[in-house]
Amino acid sequence: MKENVWLRYQRQMLLDGWGEEGQRKLANAHVAVVGAGGLGCPIDIYLVAAGVGKLTVIDADVVEETNLNRQVLHWSNDIGKPKVQSAVEKLRQFNPQVEITPVHGHLTDETVDDWLKDADIIVDALDNFPTRQVLNRYAVKTRKPLVHGAIYGWEGRATTILPYETACLACLFEEGPPPSVFPVVGTTPGMIAMIQATEVLKLLLGIGEPLFNRYLIYDGLTMTFKTVKLRRRPDCPVCGSSS
């Protein structure tokens, strides 16, 4: 029976380090993706395709027409629906084996524990820095891995944070940029989303080399990928020795 249930995963189970054991690790995992927009939609799609056991999708917004150039789980007739509803409707059809929980609301210091306490891995698919800081503080406090992505125009960034082992988001940036409406072409969050989803799968399987202490910078215009080295800051207010 199990063979039939897992037939859809056959090709990935052929990979070294995957197999039935790896697929079982995925099936037993709970991933929370915070943000159901340009980054979140493709991340959700590929994690659901790969067969993670449980997925929590968190977002406070409703679908608007200006989202449709990049937020690929939201289609023309979804305008006005909560993004989590629009996303979950399709994701459940895509792979009914995944238990998907939509959460429609703003992630804050007050809500974060309720929504993320059961997650094994947290994915940052947010669109603003203050909420990222909430997420980073929570991930560090609870020692949950945090897979970060961010974009602007043709440029994207990604890193994977293992609290107290690697630099956290506050080690990297002491504060966020001034708020602004950023330009974006859908392929940029698409590219970064694929990197984030790949990082999640590697973490769950325990294989490969995640982006620990490495900050990946993607430039779609010149089609270059660059990585710089990150370090924990001893004076980091979130994970430093005095925090």
Place this chain on the structure above:
Amino acid sequence: MAVKVRIPAPLQSLTGGAAEVEVQGRTVREVIDALERNYAGIKARLCDENGELRRFVNVFVNDQDIRFLQGLDTELGENDEVSIIPAIAGGN
């Protein structure tokens, strides 16, 4: 000394769209001043009124964060590459 500088997407409107430019400078501070001479307005985006880097802007020499080197006084050698990496917040 001529140094290659990587310009991040949010600042490329100041460099005529260029993602990489070349300027003269022996330290990161001199590179930023040279950038300002060539691309007026860029320094204010990078530095505060005291001339220190804004807290959401990081600068790397090759793959090293200058906060772990000598900050803006980090000296540059032949073939060093300076990358300006401000925080970006987009994702939705």
